[in-house]
Amino acid sequence: MPVTCSSTEITTAEQRRSRGVSVAIRNVSIAFGERTVLENFDIEISAGEFVAIVGRSGCGKSTLLRSVVGLETPQAGSIIVGTLGEHHGKPDVRIMFQDSRLLPWRRILPNVMLGLEAALIPQARKVLVQVGLAERANDWPATLSGGQRQRVALARALVHDPNLLLLDEPLGSLDALTRIEMQQLIEDVWQRRGFTALLVTHDVAEAISLADRVILIEGGRVALDEVVNIPRPRTRGSARFAALEERILGRVLQRRPVVEEPVIENQW
């Protein structure tokens, strides 16, 4: 389970650990009424690691993310963000949803400033520059495109300088080109800031291009835990990339009964 980094990545990984926190999800069980979503679920994520969770719709991957940030309460098990000595004070955990969830009645800058004191305005402006939306600071969210709104949502999370960033299919509703652009932005920001990232996605290629480790959830358990040993920046065309994608996709599709809904999630 622990990650093995290739030698070229060690230095950056060391730096990342300075800000990132580890996440220990132990024996977590979550059920909605009769339906069990996660059962005795167990993963360890080390500080600064980028982990992607893939799985079919309804496999519990979003529920897992939501319980890390406290929006769901597991019936059993524990979720520990950060260990003693690793970080001072309460680790900052932020989540990005599939929809941007910007406040439509606040302009872009106040949206990024949500929950912050006015003294941090320069900070917020800097983050807006980082996501390439500095000149839209005084616009209403309604005037932005879907991709731009997600970038604002990313900025809103980043301005808190999170130790752990949870990404709940944040690119799911974007077009293919904007998606790739956003993936690059997220990777770039992660490499520069070194937080721990936990990404839930439908898209196996997206998982492989971003993550250090890809985890497949099936039937409420970890079905596959695959370290991605491809040096960054990763190119989708490369043979190793394609082989890994093929292997994970094959595993996802393996148990699929013939009569179920058609596969549309992972055709890239």
Add this chain to the structure above:
Amino acid sequence: MDKPDSAMKTQLRPRALAQQMLPWVVPISLLIIWQWSSSAGILPSRFLPSPHAVFRSFFELSASGELWAHVRVSALRALSGFVVGGGLGLLLGLFTGSLHWAETLLDTTIQMVRNIPPLALIPLVILWFGIDESAKLFLVALGVFFPVYINTFHGIRSVDRGLLEMGRTYGLSGWPLYREIILPGALPSILVGVRFSLGLMWVILIVAETISARSGIGYMTMNAREFMQTDVMVVGILLYAILGKVADLLAKGLERYWLRWNPAYQTAR
């Protein structure tokens, strides 16, 4: 579309002008027909005065100051009733909308009382308050209360769950959550209630003033009936129309300012 600029201008300008004039064609024609039939003697002045006579009596009444005294009294009644009833409706709506136990406790009662038309209470109200100011205040406040209450309640309940969830993950709770997310989210609905109750406010005030009052526009109109001053009666009726329109314009202005973030209100005229 591919016509040269100058041709576009000469073609579009008159059309735009016609578009602006169009809504006024019917009222202006009616006014002309009205004036004509009065002057021609088809319309007897004891049935309906001519527009000219209405204007004349309007100027006479306003010159003597009588008109403004009545308008001031009526506007004050309307406004104070609106502030009291609307304020209570807003507070109670926020209360029952935000707290489930408050809804369980109060909503059934409020829904029951809502079904009583405020005007049906006039006999009782006269008995309680006489024909005092408090009677009118009570009736207007009661009528205005329900639209504001219901729309506030509904507005709070229909605030986007996703935004609430997001706000909580950003550490908002209590008053900051209210200020940043719940109130702005409920505002469009609250303003619908305000506009609706502004219309109702005048309706109730007209009836209350017509039945029992010693001043106000309704009193002036009823008094004019005693002396067959049809022109004064029409002035009173038109005043209600103008005051109602002014109130609606104010509410619309508030909507356009407070909801300027909403594309649906940005182009609304």
